[in-house]
Every structure is written in structure tokens, then in C-alpha cells.
Amino acid sequence: MRAQADEAHSDLRAALEHLLAAGGKRVRPTLGLLVGNMLGAPLEKLVTLGAAVELLHTATLVHDDLIDGALLRRGMPTLNARWSPPATVLTGDFLFARAAKLAADTDHLPLMKLFSETLATIVNGELTQMFTSRGLINRENYDKRIYAKTASLFEMTSRAAAMVSPADETVIESMRCFGYEIGVAFQIVDDILDFTGDQNAVGKPLGSDLLNGLVTLPAIYYAEANPEDPDVLSLPNGGWTNNENMTRLVENIRATDAPKRAMNEAEGHIESALASLDSMPSCAERDALENLAKYIVDRKV
Amino acid sequence: MRAQADEAHSDLRAALEHLLAAGGKRVRPTLGLLVGNMLGAPLEKLVTLGAAVELLHTATLVHDDLIDGALLRRGMPTLNARWSPPATVLTGDFLFARAAKLAADTDHLPLMKLFSETLATIVNGELTQMFTSRGLINRENYDKRIYAKTASLFEMTSRAAAMVSPADETVIESMRCFGYEIGVAFQIVDDILDFTGDQNAVGKPLGSDLLNGLVTLPAIYYAEANPEDPDVLSLPNGGWTNNENMTRLVENIRATDAPKRAMNEAEGHIESALASLDSMPSCAERDALENLAKYIVDRKV
Numbered sequence: 001m002r003a004q005a006d007e008a009h010s011d012l013r014a015a016l017e018h019l020l021a022a023g024g025k026r027v028r029p030t031l032g033l034l035v036g037n038m039l040g041a042p043l044e045k046l047v048t049l050g051a052a053v054e055l056l057h058t059a060t061l062v063h064d065d066l067i068d069g070a071l072l073r074r075g076m077p078t079l080n081a082r083w084s085p086p087a088t089v090l091t092g093d094f095l096f097a098r099a100a101k102l103a104a105d106t107d108h109l110p111l112m113k114l115f116s117e118t119l120a121t122i123v124n125g126e127l128t129q130m131f132t133s134r135g136l137i138n139r140e141n142y143d144k145r146i147y148a149k150t151a152s153l154f155e156m157t158s159r160a161a162a163m164v165s166p167a168d169e170t171v172i173e174s175m176r177c178f179g180y181e182i183g184v185a186f187q188i189v190d191d192i193l194d195f196t197g198d199q200n201a202v203g204k205p206l207g208s209d210l211l212n213g214l215v216t217l218p219a220i221y222y223a224e225a226n227p228e229d230p231d232v233l234s235l236p237n238g239g240w241t242n243n244e245n246m247t248r249l250v251e252n253i254r255a256t257d258a259p260k261r262a263m264n265e266a267e268g269h270i271e272s273a274l275a276s277l278d279s280m281p282s283c284a285e286r287d288a289l290e291n292l293a294k295y296i297v298d299r300k301v
Numbered sequence: 302m303r304a305q306a307d308e309a310h311s312d313l314r315a316a317l318e319h320l321l322a323a324g325g326k327r328v329r330p331t332l333g334l335l336v337g338n339m340l341g342a343p344l345e346k347l348v349t350l351g352a353a354v355e356l357l358h359t360a361t362l363v364h365d366d367l368i369d370g371a372l373l374r375r376g377m378p379t380l381n382a383r384w385s386p387p388a389t390v391l392t393g394d395f396l397f398a399r400a401a402k403l404a405a406d407t408d409h410l411p412l413m414k415l416f417s418e419t420l421a422t423i424v425n426g427e428l429t430q431m432f433t434s435r436g437l438i439n440r441e442n443y444d445k446r447i448y449a450k451t452a453s454l455f456e457m458t459s460r461a462a463a464m465v466s467p468a469d470e471t472v473i474e475s476m477r478c479f480g481y482e483i484g485v486a487f488q489i490v491d492d493i494l495d496f497t498g499d500q501n502a503v504g505k506p507l508g509s510d511l512l513n514g515l516v517t518l519p520a521i522y523y524a525e526a527n528p529e530d531p532d533v534l535s536l537p538n539g540g541w542t543n544n545e546n547m548t549r550l551v552e553n554i555r556a557t558d559a560p561k562r563a564m565n566e567a568e569g570h571i572e573s574a575l576a577s578l579d580s581m582p583s584c585a586e587r588d589a590l591e592n593l594a595k596y597i598v599d600r601k602v
Binding site: 007009011060063066067085086090091093094096097098101103104105109112113118119120124127128131132195245 | 312361364391392401402404414417418420424427429431
């Protein structure tokens with residue numbers, strides 16, 4: 001990843017260093033490496049794929065943080081907190097370009113197509129979220145949103161790692177499914193942590209999604225159980241802009257079993273993910289994939 | 302190109318329609334189609350390549366106009382004049398994604414790599430321009446800038462069209478060269494028109510480059526011939542921010558042979574381009590490529 005700015009302007013190299021130094025869990029490359037290693041893919045292709053996926057993810061975060069005006073990410077200042085908006089837009093573009101180059105370097109055309117389709121899915125999802133009225137309580141909308149936002153890239157990574165392996169269509173489909181399921185679970189857990197997480201660890205105020213008019217799974221469960229709650233009723237009419245009411249709503253959601261029910265749903269996705277490993281041979285990578293899946297629901301950040 | 306937003310959010314479809322309705326000369330797809338037709342490439346691949354290149358070009362314009370705060374392009378309101386900056390950033394990203402998908406649809410990996418490298422070159426050039434002090438009078442800087450900004454994509458298009466044809470390495474290299482040379486000429490002519498063009502046709506005020514601190518070829522020739530001109534001397538020290546002085550400098554440049562000398566240089570590049578057609582068989586496409594090359598220096602807009 002670091003090498004991608006080697007021939008670029010020095011400020012761009014510094015920006016990439018800054019972004020990479022912030023770290024992150026690197027869940028996506030881990031997923032790709034484990035799936036590919038399990039299935040006997042060439043390590044070089046998996047490293048290239050992992051770098052492509054993580055760089056694509058980083059590029060989307062750079063533009064997201066600019067759009068949201070976020071000043072911190074992973075405890076470090078965001079690029080837009082230090083740079084002008086124009087420089088931030090172009091840095092994101094540069095990362096998209098280098099991610100696409102890395103994807104092409106896997107020398108696998110179907111992977112390349114999948115890669116660019118996934119980028120289109122992610123961006124279309126963000127635009128749809130932007131144009132959808134805030135405060136909307138809608139399960140179908142939520143499902144589509146978390147697919148575009150998170151599950152699509154997990155799915156693509158796991159599927160692509162299988163595609164560059166000597167694996168048949170059934171195995172590729174199982175791995176696509178594994179990536180999809182843990183991706184959905186990952187985003188649901190993110191959304192739960194927005195209500196129940198350690199604010200310092202998560203790095204955002206509690207209930208920040210609701211304060212931005214984003215109704216996630218815990219709030220959807222709460223709304224189903226408490227359809228007459230005045231704060232719930234206020235949501236589609238701009239009630240999410242009322243800080244005081246939203247703080248109360250967040251407290252109420254936390255006091256019910258809504259976060260627990262959302263967690264049960266995430267755990268269901270993890271079970272489906274584990275089931276798609278059933279036909280895989282016993283090996284260290286399979287064990288590690290099981291642990292990765294379990295980690296996704298157990299994590300605190 | 303239009304089909305690229307078929308499955309996307311309706312506002313995104315509308316944005317793409319708006320961008321495509323603004324037209325443009327479509328020089329890059331024309332170049333790719335002519336080169337590929339001359340060399341016997343499958344038409345389907347050339348259409349895909351042309352759409353990929355023009356969509357990539359469109360995506361960079363969307364982000365450029367946002368960054369520059371430009372309100373008009375090709376006589377139509379820019380996207381950022383009608384949409385929020387966040388929606389404009391994401392629309393550009395979506396177009397990048399779909400352009401990459403189209404490039405992958407040519408089923409030609411080296412083309413795909415070239416495509417993503419060219420995008421990186423273009424964006425790196427924009428960032429370098431952003432970080433380079435304004436008012437710099439430097440020939441090497443100018444050459445690098447116009448390569449990144451314009452010639453790289455012309456070069457890539459012409460080369461890629463040859464790559465998907467049954468053409469040997471020598472022919473591919475000739476076509477790369479043809480694209481490069483007309484691309485350099487195209488940008489030099491653009492820079493001349495900024496001084497001498499019909500303001501209504503060009504759609505920008507005369508001398509807008511200088512007023513933005515961008516020293517292009519006519520100004521470089523003028524500065525070489527008039528090194529003691531106080532307006533020239535003021536440029537590297539922020540003199541370009543003085544509207545009155547710059548208006549005078551633009552008038553002075555127009556009154557000398559500096560624009561003519563720049564045009565001679567552009568014509569030299571067109572001659573080199575025509576020379577790289579020498580070994581091509583006589584055919585309608587070759588004639589059309591010659592006409593395209595000549596049009597590039599003759600055009601008024």
C-alpha cells in the first residue's frame with residue numbers, strides 16, 4: 001500500500017503515510033488472505049488483492065470524512081482536518097486510481113470487473129443515503145444500506161480470494177456467502193456499538209447515527225416495539241435534529257432489549273457464515289476464519 | 302455512457318443525463334474509434350473503450366469544476382452549481398467506478414492497467430499543480446503539467462485502441478506517439494485560446510489562466526522575450542492576484558508574437574503526429590486521423 005505513492009508528489013506520499021499510520025483493523029485483507037491461503041491461491045495475488053481492497057476502503061473513508069466534516073478517524077486527525085477540501089478530494093481520487101491498478105495487477109479480469117462494480121455499489125449506496133430523507137424507519141432501506149456500505153466489499157474480497165484460487169464454482173459461492181454474512185454482521189455490530197460502545201474506544205458520541213438522522217437496527221427494533229413513543233413518531237418529521245429528545249431516545253433504546261435483539265440477528269449471520277465453512281477441509285486457515293467470524297460479533301470497537 | 306447509471310439512484314441518473322447533455326467535442330472517443338477501425342479492432346471493444354475514456358474524462362471534470370468552484374462548463378451549469386459539494390464528490394466517484402468497469406469490459410488486462418495508471422497520472426498532476434506555487438514561470442513544469450492534464454489520456458486512448466487491434470508493437474508505439482503528440486498540441490491550443498479566443502465560445506474570461514496564477518506557453522514565450530517586464534517580474538511574488546496588472550499583461554502578450562510562437566510549437570507536434578501515420582496503410586480512417594490532427598490546431602473553441 002505504501003509503495004503506491006512512490007512516484008507521486010511528496011505531499012501525496014506524506015498523506016498516504018498519514019492515512020496508513022492511523023492503522024485500522026485491516027479486517028478485509030485478513031479475510032482475503034485467510035480464504036485464499038485456505039484454498040491454495042498464490043500468496044502474491046492475495047497480497048495484491050488485500051492491498052487493493054484496503055486502499056479502496058481507505059479512499060472511500062477519505063471522501064466520507066470530507067463529506068461528513070469528520071475531524072477524527074481511528075483517533076487521528078482526518079485528512080480533511082489537515083488539508084484543504086480540494087486536496088482531500090484529489091487524494092481520494094488518487095487512492096481510487098491506485099486501488100484499481102492493484103486490482104488489475106492480480107491479472108484476473110473477472111476480479112477487476114467485480115472490483116469496479118463493488119466501488120459503484122458503495123458509491124451509489126452513499127448517494128442513495130444522501131438523497132433519502134433522514135429519520136426514515138425502514139427495514140428494507142436499512143438492509144440495502146448496510147449491503148452497499150459494508151457487506152458488498154467483504155463479499156467481494158472473500159469471493160475474489162476464492163476466484164484467484166484453484167477452487168470450483170461451489171466453493172467460490174460458499175466463500176462469497178461467507179464474506180457477505182460476516183460483512184452484514186460487521187455493520188450491524190458497528191450500529192449496535194453506536195448505542196452501547198465505549199465512547200472513547202469508538203471515538204464518536206453515543207447515538208451519533210440517530211443524531212444524524214440515520215435509523216439503524218437497534219432503533220428499528222425499538223420503534224417496532226414502541227410505535228407510539230413520541231420520539232419515534234417525531235423521527236420522520238425531523239425530530240432527529242432535536243438533540244435533547246434524541247439523547248432521551250438513545251437512553252430508552254439502551255434500556256430495552258433492542259440492542260440485544262440486533263446482536264442476536266448479527267449472531268445469526270455469523271452462524272450462516274460458519275455454515276458456509278462446513279464443506280471446507282480442516283486447516284489452520286479455516287480455524288482462523290471461524291475465529292475472525294466470531295471476533296466480528298465479540299469486538300468492542 | 303448513458304447506460305452506466307441504469308441501476309443507480311434516480312438522482313444519479315439525472316446527473317449523468319445532465320452531464321452528457323452538455324455534449325463536448327468527444328475528441329477522445331473519436332480518436333480511439335478511428336485508430337481502432339484503421340487497425341481492424343472489434344468495434345464493440347472500441348465503443349467500450351471510448352465510453353470508458355470519455356466517462357473518465359467527465360469524472361475528472363466533475364471534480365475539477367467542484368475544486369475550482371466553476372459554475373459553467375460547455376455553456377451549461379456545472380454539477381456543483383446545482384448540487385451540494387458532497388453529492389458532486391460522490392457523482393465523480395461513481396463515474397470513476399463505471400469508467401473502470403467499462404475499461405475492464407474490454408477484457409484486456411494491459412489496457413486496464415494502462416487505464417488506472419493514466420487516472421493516477423492525471424490526479425497526481427492536479428495535486429502537483431495545486432501544491433506548486435502559483436505564478437511559476439517554468440518550461441519543464443509546464444511540459445509535465447500538460448502531459449498529466451491532457452496528453453496522457455490522448456496517448457492512452459490511441460495506444461489502447463491499437464492494443465485491442467491485431468497490430469504489432471511498432472504500430473502500437475506509433476499510435477501511442479500519435480495520441481501523445483495531438484494531446485500535447487490540444488492543450489497548447491487550449492492555452493493559446495485562453496489569450497486569443499472568442500470569450501463567448503471559450504466560455505471563460507480572457508487570460509483566466511494568468512488570473513489563476515497559471516503560466517502557460519504564450520506567457521512563457523513572452524517572459525523569455527521580455528524578462529524585465531514588471532508584470533512578468535511580479536508573477537512569482539503573487540503579482541498574478543492583481544487583476545489590473547494581469548489585464549495589462551494579457552493585452553501585452555496578445556500584442557506580441559508569443560501566441561503565434563506557441564501555435565508554431567503546437568503545429569510542430571501535429572507534424573510529428575502526422576509523421577507517425579506515415580507507415581499506416583491508406584484508408585478513410587487514416588485520412589480522418591490526419592483531419593483530426595489538423596482540426597486540433599485549427600479549432601476556435
